Amino acid sequence: MDIDGLFFRAEALTLGFTDSSLRRARLSGELIAVRPGAYVTARYFHSLDSPQQHLLLARAMSDGTVLSHVSAAIAWGMDVWGLPLARVHLTTGRPITTRTTRRRTVHGTRLAPADFTTHDGLTLTTPARTVVDIARTATHTQAVCTGDSALRRGLVTAKALSDAVAAAKYRTGTPGAVRAVEAMTNRSDSVGESRSRLILQDQNLPVPLLNQSVFDADGTFLGRVDFLFAELGVIGEFDGSGKYGESGAAVRKNLVAEKYREDRLRDAGWIVVRWGWADLADPSALQDRVRRALARGARAPQPDGFFRGDPLPQGTPHRSRI
Incomplete structure (x- = not known):
């Protein structure tokens, strides 16, 4: 298959593939199913680095839900040193218990309208909300590396981070996020x-x-x-x-x-x-x-x-x- 990027079953059928040929391509290892009905060729997938592979998986699984945490950070182009990339992170905005499966984690944290936006065809948390979500759930070093890169690249300001961490004051992990945000700077050039x-x-x-x-x-x-x-x-x-x-x-x-x-x-x-x-x-x-x-x-x-x-x-x- 000479197809680059993510494609879906309906697109494949219009190109002349059948369900049988898709199944054979999966069994032979030529095709990878990133979720039911969403595919990528193994050749293309293995040409990507780890953040790109994660972003491809995020595009397949977003289905209108808001990308958040490490998945939003990658979509914004932030550095994500040390953060696990096996699962796509999404936030529903509804008060539900966090659910984790093999390939995704769905958070039930509240989302205000100002907490998310669209970028490059994806619905995702804003840079400030993204950095603070990571700072609440990751190690201090991982959080600071991500926040430094966001500040350095002009994706967020120190005031926006301060406002976002203040808005998260009743959420789990906020004390650590406060300390991480205080340690972030826009004058760091790399992880x-x-x-x-x-x-x-x-x-x-x-x-x-x-x-x-x-x-x-x-x-x-x-x-x-x-x-x-x-x-x-x-x-x-x-x-x-x-x-x-x-x-x-x-x-x-x-x-x-x-x-x-x-x-x-x-x-x-x-x-x-x-x-x-x-x-x-x-x-x-x-x-x-x-x-x-x-x-x-x-x-x-x-x-x-x-x-x-x-x-x-x-x-x-x-x-x-x-």
Whole structure:
């Protein structure tokens, strides 16, 4: 079958397929039934990343019910690090007990008219309601990563989040949501930066400035840095996968440029400490590395030049549209 995307039984029949041919395609593994009467080819489904697969399943199961929680977050293009994607989440707005099946969870939480909207052909909770629903039901780190990405991409404002968490004051999990919303920022550029910030805050290390533009004494731009411990002269950099490009040539070129950038920062007197995804798996070791760098910075002269928190270019959502 040379069909890309989700299609339904009625569409297949108009294209000349029969119920028997659809059944044979399912048995052979060529076709996947995401729900009764809704199909996708295995070739197309396995070409998608996990959020895209979830969104395809959500489109098949939405049937007019409001998408919510992680499903709405993916539809809006938010980062959903660590959130389970096996089930589509929907909210009815009726006072029912939450129901969970193999492929979906239906919540009975109240929905005001301002809590949901339409986007890209789907009915779903607004970005603010979506972030707060996740913050009520997920871990602190998962919630902050999602909220940071929503703020960074301009999907929601800090005031909208504050209003949404206030409106949820009688719902389960709201105290955790309040704490998560307070920790969110629009100056985190990635999930890795969000997780790094939370790990550093966990041990009461000095609070860094986020994504600052650094200049030398002559006003020459040296680079935008992830974490800046200004008073101690230390820069922290998170190196995520894909940061330096996709192709081998691009990675080599960007690594050389990054080396020169770091050399210029060091020449200006900054101490630079770097870490990556593997380091986030051992928070204590990362905290100790940063603490040692801060101790070196406290003994060193102040760097030359200056820095400022320039507006950040609006982030690009991950590839979730299908």
